[in-house]
Amino acid sequence: MSEIRLDRIHNKYVLIAPERLHRPSLGHHFTKNRSSFTCPFCDGNEALTPKEVFAMRDNEADSPSWKTRVVPNLFKAVQIELEDISKRDGIFESIPGVGAHEILVDSPSHEIDISYLDKESIENWLRTIIIRTDDLKNDKRLTSLSIFKNYGHNAGATQEHPHTQLLALPIIPRNELVFLERNIKYYHRHGRGIVEDTVYNERIAKTRILDEVGAFVAFCPYASSFPFEVMIAPTKSIASLNKCTRKDVADLALLIKKVFEMLKAQLGRFDYNLFFQISPLNINFQTEKYMNNIDKSYTFTLRITPRIYRLGGFEISTEMAINSIIPEECAKLLRGD
Numbered sequence: 001m002s003e004i005r006l007d008r009i010h011n012k013y014v015l016i017a018p019e020r021l022h023r024p025s026l027g028h029h030f031t032k033n034r035s036s037f038t039c040p041f042c043d044g045n046e047a048l049t050p051k052e053v054f055a056m057r058d059n060e061a062d063s064p065s066w067k068t069r070v071v072p073n074l075f076k077a078v079q080i081e082l083e084d085i086s087k088r089d090g091i092f093e094s095i096p097g098v099g100a101h102e103i104l105v106d107s108p109s110h111e112i113d114i115s116y117l118d119k120e121s122i123e124n125w126l127r128t129i130i131i132r133t134d135d136l137k138n139d140k141r142l143t144s145l146s147i148f149k150n151y152g153h154n155a156g157a158t159q160e161h162p163h164t165q166l167l168a169l170p171i172i173p174r175n176e177l178v179f180l181e182r183n184i185k186y187y188h189r190h191g192r193g194i195v196e197d198t199v200y201n202e203r204i205a206k207t208r209i210l211d212e213v214g215a216f217v218a219f220c221p222y223a224s225s226f227p228f229e230v231m232i233a234p235t236k237s238i239a240s241l242n243k244c245t246r247k248d249v250a251d252l253a254l255l256i257k258k259v260f261e262m263l264k265a266q267l268g269r270f271d272y273n274l275f276f277q278i279s280p281l282n283i284n285f286q287t288e289k290y291m292n293n294i295d296k297s298y299t300f301t302l303r304i305t306p307r308i309y310r311l312g313g314f315e316i317s318t319e320m321a322i323n324s325i326i327p328e329e330c331a332k333l334l335r336g337d
């Protein structure tokens with residue numbers, strides 16, 4: 001059974017998920033020869049996964065011929081059924097791992113990663129994330145939703161078929177909580193959230209901007225943690241992906257497509273993590289003081305971090321990144337100047 005434990009020394013939560021030990025190992029499942037195993041995420045193999053929670057399709061559930069498909073994670077880090085009651089044992093404190101862990105299979109194709117998908121398929125992927133976000137939000141116990149992709153060995157992927165993970169939890173992770181606190185103070189002082197102000201200043205500086213489509217801009221952040229790191233953000237405050245209009249989604253899909261084209265031109269096929277940072281799903285004891293102004297103070301972001309190098313002891317012990325390439329140089333190379 002999974003639980004969320006409080007690390008008092010570092011004041012952060014840790015998800016203890018013993019079930020995840022049984023995940024297929026990288027060496028075992030990553031093979032060039034597809035006939036040697038049957039991929040549960042490929043079209044036609046729907047019987048190999050738990051029943052789908054959602055699919056973009058015109059036909060019956062759990063049958064072939066879909067565009068995107070969402071299933072509960074077999075090796076789930078959290079379980080939705082558990083009671084959300086915190087436990088205390090002396091100084092030690094934990095919350096059972098209440099939540100949802102879902103796998104979104106990006107497309108039926110085993111080989112085609114998001115960086116090779118067409119614009120329509122990226123739009124379907126975004127719309128699927130929005131539909132699942134709206135649904136998970138209905139469970140009032142859930143407050144944070146992490147939406148992320150691990151692609152390739154260096155990024156921690158254990159399943160080759162391109163997919164996205166949605167992990168909803170009853171608590172806000174510490175770094176996000178610290179951000180919410182700093183952000184609301186900043187908003188009260190400046191009338192703009194930190195992300196909105198950063199985007200505003202990046203657009204004035206121009207040197208790190210890659211491209212803009214509609215209300216979205218892509219840039220290499222001033223203090224990027226990773227070489228060729230790219231952030232995509234709205235130029236107006238939109239707190240969460242599910243607050244985007246249909247046109248916003250189409251524009252965002254096109255910008256994602258353009259950014260991956262730039263990255264591929266420089267890096268070839270590369271390992272990466274991709275994650276969305278969105279506003280909290282619901283009000284709870286941690287988030288109530290931030291939720292009043294959330295639509296004005298919070299701007300969601302999408303970050304793509306190519307994983308060219310592995311992290312070392314310095315990064316883990318200090319939480320400080322060492323980036324060997326200047327972000328302005330990365331932007332220049334990506335733009336093809």
Ligand SMILES: [Zn+2]
Pocket residue numbers: 039040041042043109110161
């Ligand atoms: Zn597959």
